[in-house]
Amino acid sequence: MLLFAGMFLIFNSATIRRQSPASDGTVFAGLIEDVSAGQTVVDKLVYEADGANAKVVGYRNGISGTLKIPSTVTLTGEQSARSVVKIGESAFYGCSGLQVVIIPDSVTVIDSMAFYECQSLTTVYMLGQNVALNGYSDDMYPFFCNADDEYWNSGDLVNGGYLIYVTSAGYSNYTSQNASDMWQEYNSKNVIKQIDPSGLLVQRVDDTGAFGPFEEYCRIVGYAGSTTSLTIPSTITLDGTPCEVLEIGREAFKGVSLNSVTIPGCVQTINGGAFDGCGLTSVTLNEGLIGVGGSAFKGNNFTTITIPSTVSAIGNWAFVGCNSLTSVYFKGGVDLLDYGEFADDPGFFKVNEYDGEFRSGVSSSTVGIYVPEDYLSDYISVAEGYDGRSWGLYTDLLKGYDPSSNSGENTGVVADIVLPSFMVIVLIGAIVIVAKRRKIAY
Template identity: 30%
Template sequence: MSNNSDFQIEDGVLIEYTGKDKDVVIPDSVTSIGENAFYWCGSLTSIIIPDSMTSIGDSAFYECKSLTSITIPDSVTSIGRYAFYGCTSLTSITIPDSVTSIGYEAFCGCKSLTSITIPNSVISIGYNAFCGCKSLTSIIITDLKAWLEIDFGNYWSDSRYNFFLRNNKITKLTIPDDVTSIGNGAFSDCKSLTSITIPDSVTSIGKDAFGGCESLTSITIPDSVTSIGEEAFCVCESLTSITIPNSVTSIGEFAFSGCTSLTSITIPNSVTSIGENVFEDCTSLTSITIPDSVISIGYRAFYECENLTSITIPDSVTSIGDCAFSDCTSL
């Protein structure tokens, strides 16, 4: 237990801060900030964390609404779930190269945060880590390959950003030749991205990998890719055409849903099923040919494709899901 009555410390873990100071310096004896240690400390405006610190626990600064700045030392390796949740006055934060994981909703609701730099040490970013960060417009990446190797879980954001590779805004993205997979949510909602070049080394495109990339107009998928994940290109509103290579055997649910400018798409003979909602709300799609390899068309697969005037369904198809062509008013 610390001699300082404002801090409850046990075995190097800061259990609770009970003081009312606006500016707080954590004692050097602390090695980790425990769960809820500064929970709802409404008066806290700034904090200095000692170099002895290795982790920031779950909900450590939860709803510290007056916190405007914090310096995280190079000794910290993990930022826990909800660590800075609801810190609505936090305008900037530097994540050091030592950090390997950023937890679930770690910065959710930090509505004054405008940009953040993700170091190449980070290997996991939790679900909705930056959700509700209404002012966050820039994500700065220090290493593209390292970024592509991050485990994003399902999703990591709910807003649209400009991505920067070091100091350059990413508009035309070339994936490095040694990358084998594009992870879940890797460039989800990257509003500045206009084109992507994917090398032959890539075999899979993850869930929501490019979902919501509103400026994306073209993409070439190489013959090496075998699977396209759920929502991989959903709501890419500027994408006009796409060719799926013969190597692809599976297309996830909602993969191209909401691609409202998509006028044509080629489905290869390697595909055996068209999943649920895959082309839902592709309102500019006028015609499509389904190859003989397809045996099933999923629920709402072409729902609300209002300009679809013709579709060829082969004899190989044995099942068509409910509402597969509902509200295709031009058919």
């Protein structure tokens, strides 16, 4: 994922970094450097009270890629959460790294210039059914505009380079003759689209020029559906064009209640935290997957994992907090484990990150990491080489099995999760996987 970090903002206040004044003297804010009294910062967003509710008034440095605005926030000094109902004037002005924003259904008002000068922003998900856009005489557009009230590229805007996705229930509110002038202006540019019936929120990604002329693909960035047994499609149609799903974005489903998920083999990457805390009891990942990010399946409820042959990396603590997990199956050779000092800890049978402790009751008689019996001695040898850290912690849990039967030593258990086999790679703060079609960083 390409992260844009440039923030061409001018320091003009002890409290807020500000843009230069507009021709009419208006001073734009956005990036808040020092929080003022009455402001609360949560996950790089700055909030203030808005009556009995709350509003987003700015952001802290470091926002990039996909941003999910939460529906509630607890303000400093308060015990109860407030609903987030508004995105304030110029709240994200100049947030140049922002590519996708997901606005929850709690938000009913977006003030003028809320996303001005967000040069990388191409996709907006509006989950509310009737969101009002405020502006000065309806000419200070919130999205896809620069400081001169001009669209970045009107041709791209008309041709689908920038899109606002809304729910099917709210579509007519944004596109009918009864819609506000500002919504009608966006509709005239043909940028208002309906969210895919699956409820999947996606981003069209174009890697052209990164490592070669790659074709476009889809990254799933969120979920607004109601199905708890989810099968992710291999392609999603965006604006009439089929788009292959190759990636599940960082924290895309985090906290979403799901029973099961099936992910097709075209998906090459599951980024960090993608299914964190979903309560999953069954996950099917198919051959073709290349990487699983850190904390990707943290805190779920499945009992068994089988790891087939195509994954090349699994991130730190990818399975930590999966307290029902008892059996892990690998189908690959030991070379996938042998990555020296860069070996990560996938967190099997562990409750918390960083403490390195197995959950109570874990022993070779209660859990197992099953590897192809032809490679068992090699696995043990490599694991012992970690000298009690990373994979060395799992040495006593390694057992042999026959991959063709997919049943573990003395278990006969059928796996709930199917993953391909891996070599573990650690980079400070991130795992970078070079896929056969593009570079993936997470």
